[in-house]
Amino acid sequence: MKTTVIGLLIPFLGTALGAACVFFLKKDLRRGVQRALTGFAAGVMVAASVWSLIVHAIEQSAAMERWAFLPAFVGFWLGVLFLLLLDHIIPHLHRSIDQAEGPKSRLSRTVMLVLAVTLHNIPEGMAVGVVYAGLLSGSANITAGGALALALGIAIQNFPEGAIISMPLYAEGKSKPKSFWLGVLSGAVEPVFGALTVLIAGLVIPAMPYLLSFAAGAMLYVVVEELIPEMSAGEHSNIGVVSFAVGFSLMMALDVALG
Numbered sequence: 001m002k003t004t005v006i007g008l009l010i011p012f013l014g015t016a017l018g019a020a021c022v023f024f025l026k027k028d029l030r031r032g033v034q035r036a037l038t039g040f041a042a043g044v045m046v047a048a049s050v051w052s053l054i055v056h057a058i059e060q061s062a063a064m065e066r067w068a069f070l071p072a073f074v075g076f077w078l079g080v081l082f083l084l085l086l087d088h089i090i091p092h093l094h095r096s097i098d099q100a101e102g103p104k105s106r107l108s109r110t111v112m113l114v115l116a117v118t119l120h121n122i123p124e125g126m127a128v129g130v131v132y133a134g135l136l137s138g139s140a141n142i143t144a145g146g147a148l149a150l151a152l153g154i155a156i157q158n159f160p161e162g163a164i165i166s167m168p169l170y171a172e173g174k175s176k177p178k179s180f181w182l183g184v185l186s187g188a189v190e191p192v193f194g195a196l197t198v199l200i201a202g203l204v205i206p207a208m209p210y211l212l213s214f215a216a217g218a219m220l221y222v223v224v225e226e227l228i229p230e231m232s233a234g235e236h237s238n239i240g241v242v243s244f245a246v247g248f249s250l251m252m253a254l255d256v257a258l259g
Helices: 002-023 031-060 062-067 070-089 093-101 106-137 144-172 176-187 189-203 205-232 238-258
Strands: none
Touching: 002 106, 002 144, 002 176, 002 189, 031 062, 031 070, 031 106, 031 144, 031 205, 031 238, 062 070, 070 106, 070 205, 106 144, 106 176, 106 189, 106 205, 144 176, 144 238, 176 189, 189 205, 205 238
């Protein structure tokens, strides 16, 4: 149980460390740096969705033989539809940024920005939670190293995300401590949803393949809807593509080496 608690907190620590960049950097992140960090985050999330979630979901359904893909298929689409629903409730990250020049109040923009990143963090927390639930139950082909690899991969992805939140808020005129805490707040939802997922998955072990692929579908939705447009917008989009490849290969290596 102690290992699970630590695993759930590791991604949150990544967000907090990224938000702490506001204390060490004087200016907002340059566009090229933001594009590179976003591409890296997208690569990590895609690799985690495939290697740490969908593959395990299919392996756990091997007894269904030719229909072994079905739980992963159903769970994946439930995850996509869940994020589609949230997407209509919580504003897009790129939309909230674009509205910075409009007549919106600073408070409104701050709330929109934090809510948008919180949307990203929900499926990430669920992904870590369901993997550790599989580790605790022993019903999944998940090792402690594999679960740690996913937690570390999400933490690496969260580091630039925390910086992307706190730095623009500071550039808007917020104080450094307030910018830091708002960045941290955006990641607080991860351990909460992770813990809830552990509890649910522990009660309904046969649903594990569906939960694994649900988290994968939700994460990939975020990547395609939010991160890829951000990393490829404007000139020199190859920076985002190369960073995507780096993030994907690093997460893949972590999952195989530690799993």
